[in-house]
Amino acid sequence: MTAIDTQRAFRSGAAAVDPVLEIKNLSVDYGYDEDPTHVLRQVSLTLNRGEVLGLAGESGCGKSTLAYAATRLLPPPGLITGGEVIFTDRDGQSTDILTLSDADLRATRWQDLAIVFQGAMNSLNPVYRIGRQIADGISAHLPGVTKKEALERAAGMLELVGISADRLRDYPHQLSGGMRQRVMIAMALALDPQVLIMDEPTTALDVVMQRQIVEQIAELRDRLGFSVIFITHDVSLLIEIADRIAIMYAGEIVEDASAQDMYRRPRHPYSDALLHSFPPLRGPRRELTGIPGSPPDMSNLPTGCPYRDRCAHVFDACAAITPELVAPLVEGDDPRRSVACLRHDPAAVTAAGFEPQPVPVELSVR
Amino acid sequence: MRFFTRRIVFYAITAWAAITINFFIPRIMPGDPVSALIAKNQGRISPDAAEALRALFGLDEDMSLWEQYVAYWKLLLQGDLGISFSYMAPVADVIRQALPWTIGLVGVATIISFTLGTLIGTGIGWRRGTWMDGLLPLSTFFSAVPYFWLALIAISLFSVTLGWFPASGSYDRSMVPTLSWEFVGSVIYYGFLPAMTIVVSSIAGWMLGMRNMMVTVSSEDYVTVAQAKGLKERTVMMGYAARNAILPQVSSFALSLGFIVGGTLVMEIVFSYQGIGYYLFSAVNAKDYPLMQGCFLVITFAVLLANMAADVAYGVLDPRTRQEG
Numbered sequence: 075m076t077a078i079d080t081q082r083a084f085r086s087g088a089a090a091v092d093p094v095l096e097i098k099n100l101s102v103d104y105g106y107d108e109d110p111t112h113v114l115r116q117v118s119l120t121l122n123r124g125e126v127l128g129l130a131g132e133s134g135c136g137k138s139t140l141a142y143a144a145t146r147l148l149p150p151p152g153l154i155t156g157g158e159v160i161f162t163d164r165d166g167q168s169t170d171i172l173t174l175s176d177a178d179l180r181a182t183r184w185q186d187l188a189i190v191f192q193g194a195m196n197s198l199n200p201v202y203r204i205g206r207q208i209a210d211g212i213s214a215h216l217p218g219v220t221k222k223e224a225l226e227r228a229a230g231m232l233e234l235v236g237i238s239a240d241r242l243r244d245y246p247h248q249l250s251g252g253m254r255q256r257v258m259i260a261m262a263l264a265l266d267p268q269v270l271i272m273d274e275p276t277t278a279l280d281v282v283m284q285r286q287i288v289e290q291i292a293e294l295r296d297r298l299g300f301s302v303i304f305i306t307h308d309v310s311l312l313i314e315i316a317d318r319i320a321i322m323y324a325g326e327i328v329e330d331a332s333a334q335d336m337y338r339r340p341r342h343p344y345s346d347a348l349l350h351s352f353p354p355l356r357g358p359r360r361e362l363t364g365i366p367g368s369p370p371d372m373s374n375l376p377t378g379c380p381y382r383d384r385c386a387h388v389f390d391a392c393a394a395i396t397p398e399l400v401a402p403l404v405e406g407d408d409p410r411r412s413v414a415c416l417r418h419d420p421a422a423v424t425a426a427g428f429e430p431q432p433v434p435v436e437l438s439v440r
Numbered sequence: 441m442r443f444f445t446r447r448i449v450f451y452a453i454t455a456w457a458a459i460t461i462n463f464f465i466p467r468i469m470p471g472d473p474v475s476a477l478i479a480k481n482q483g484r485i486s487p488d489a490a491e492a493l494r495a496l497f498g499l500d501e502d503m504s505l506w507e508q509y510v511a512y513w514k515l516l517l518q519g520d521l522g523i524s525f526s527y528m529a530p531v532a533d534v535i536r537q538a539l540p541w542t543i544g545l546v547g548v549a550t551i552i553s554f555t556l557g558t559l560i561g562t563g564i565g566w567r568r569g570t571w572m573d574g575l576l577p578l579s580t581f582f583s584a585v586p587y588f589w590l591a592l593i594a595i596s597l598f599s600v601t602l603g604w605f606p607a608s609g610s611y612d613r614s615m616v617p618t619l620s621w622e623f624v625g626s627v628i629y630y631g632f633l634p635a636m637t638i639v640v641s642s643i644a645g646w647m648l649g650m651r652n653m654m655v656t657v658s659s660e661d662y663v664t665v666a667q668a669k670g671l672k673e674r675t676v677m678m679g680y681a682a683r684n685a686i687l688p689q690v691s692s693f694a695l696s697l698g699f700i701v702g703g704t705l706v707m708e709i710v711f712s713y714q715g716i717g718y719y720l721f722s723a724v725n726a727k728d729y730p731l732m733q734g735c736f737l738v739i740t741f742a743v744l745l746a747n748m749a750a751d752v753a754y755g756v757l758d759p760r761t762r763q764e765g
Contacts, residue, residue: 176673180672182670183669184669189668196660199683200684200759201757201759202679210669245760247759247760
């Protein structure tokens with residue numbers, strides 16, 4: 075057994091301490107015809123209890139699809155073609171969300187796993203008062219609760235996110251965008267869920283409101299102890315709030331590491347490039363660079379590594395082998411992090427008959 | 441409050457304009473009812489009798505247009521719409537006995553058509569892409585067929601060939617109109633076929649409109665949120681999707697109620713149903729201006745009332761249209 079194999083075995087053995095949501099080999103296609111587009115290919119991701127996991131990547135890389143697929147809310151023509159989404163309850167009981175019956179699925183929704191969507195403007199039903207919209211989720215899952223109690227609880231949730239309870243009788247159009255997003259967060263937390271998926275919750279808001287919402291989520295997480303999957307294309311925001319960051323590219327996760335590791339020691343050329351396309355909030359000034367080219371056409375993916383056309387460290391093996399997530403080939407790295415780049419996977423390169431290339435200096439910062 | 445004041449002023453101006461136009465149109469039209477009557481009787485009316493007729497219909501007085509207009513308003517405010525030339529009875533009485541038939545038959549048919557069409561449209565829109573989509577071309581076919589033809593086919597099939605329903609009329613003429621079960625049953629029996637044809641020819645519009653709105657609304661974020669909240673499928677479909685999709689339907693429904701009174705001419709002619717359309721048709725044939733004016737006036741007010749109903753319904757159903765303060 076080579077050192078790399080040992081490292082691999084170690085990684086798969088060192089499964090997360092206390093996973094609450096495990097996405098395993100999830101694949102999603104768009105289109106029912108003979109030639110569907112594979113938007114998610116064998117994506118695996120683990121969310122630990124109490125953790126804030128950031129999911130970042132360019133537009134169209136499959137971040138939102140991952141969130142919708144994991145909750146079975148994927149609109150047509152999306153189709154889940156394989157994989158498992160294991161949810162583990164507080165008492166250690168595991169269920170696969172993808173195989174639940176419709177009735178069981180409805181019962182677990184919101185109570186175990188709640189979502190806050192992108193469009194703060196359109197997430198609330200325009201013809202119902204917000205109190206009623208928070209309360210109907212409560213009554214649907216707790217049949218014993220009276221309407222009055224549900225409304226009282228809704229009032230409490232509003233106060234939790236900093237909106238006064240007398241707003242309960244307002245309609246969505248009477249609230250500002252930031253308030254609507256807070257109402258959504260209050261609604262999502264109404265049943266004390268264990269997992270909160272936030273799909274670009276701050277995209278439609280101005281930066282001041284973004285900051286307030288993000289701080290509020292962090293504060294509520296500390297108080298209530300739920301886990302968060304925070305989806306955004308704003309990596310600098312993630313570094314601020316996430317414990318761990320996963321970077322997606324063309325329907326795959328290319329790197330998964332703790333937030334600090336990702337920020338200071340990116341191992342994948344794409345993560346590195348992505349970090350250099352945002353001004354850092356703190357620290358020394360860095361030169362900003364964009365990423366040349368554009369993401370590949372998902373319906374017509376090239377062979378091998380999907381990032382190779384834009385990569386500065388491409389070599390001959392990249393066109394032939396599709397990289398898989400392995401531990402990075404840098405001495406002293408956290409064994410739990412992983413990266414999908416052939417520069418870090420000489421075993422796969424050798425096995426296919428190519429000459430392995432060393433890890434570039436930029437991708438082995440320590 | 442300002443909202444209502446504005447609406448009331450708007451309706452008052454519209455009503456005034458409608459009444460004024462109603463006053464001028466018959467006076468602009470060529471021809472004169474007495475000449476028409478004389479022509480109809482082929483010279484059997486002497487010039488003296490013609491003079492008497494003119495006096496009877498108030499056409500002899502040498503009034504200015506303004507005086508006529510003022511007199512018209514005075515009579516109108518007293519509920520006096522003049523005397524019908526062809527029926528020799530006050531117009532108000534003619535309309536009063538015709539209107540309930542039209543409103544009863546066509547109103548019920550429209551409500552049935554709207555309710556059924558909207559419900560079916562909700563189902564088709566919610567489960568689009570299933571066999572239920574096949575209902576759309578079928579119903580669209582019936583609404584594309586000219587109405588008079590559909591009605592004639594229905595008469596020839598169900599009353600002439602099968603003999604299930606009477607071909608014309610509104611109740612059994614051997615009966616005395618009273619509020620007895622027998623009479624009501626007869627009215628329903630006679631009204632069934634005309635109502636059926638109205639429902640069949642108009643349901644496609646409601647189905648199609650509701651289905652398309654359902655498809656649009658189903659992809660709204662708040663519907664996905666409702667699903668994510670784990671609400672019952674029925675609650676999501678009715679409370680979130682259909683509740684929003686029905687808004688444009690409601691305003692076209694209120695407007696279609698307005699057209700009940702005027703829009704049923706063909707049905708009432710084909711089925712010889714003595715509603716307002718039937719009288720309007722015979723009034724036009726007989727150049728019976730007072731009756732024509734009366735019918736137009738009723739139609740105008742029906743449309744105005746329906747518009748008001750639409751305003752109110754929209755305000756109740758959509759909080760965004762209510763104006764605070």
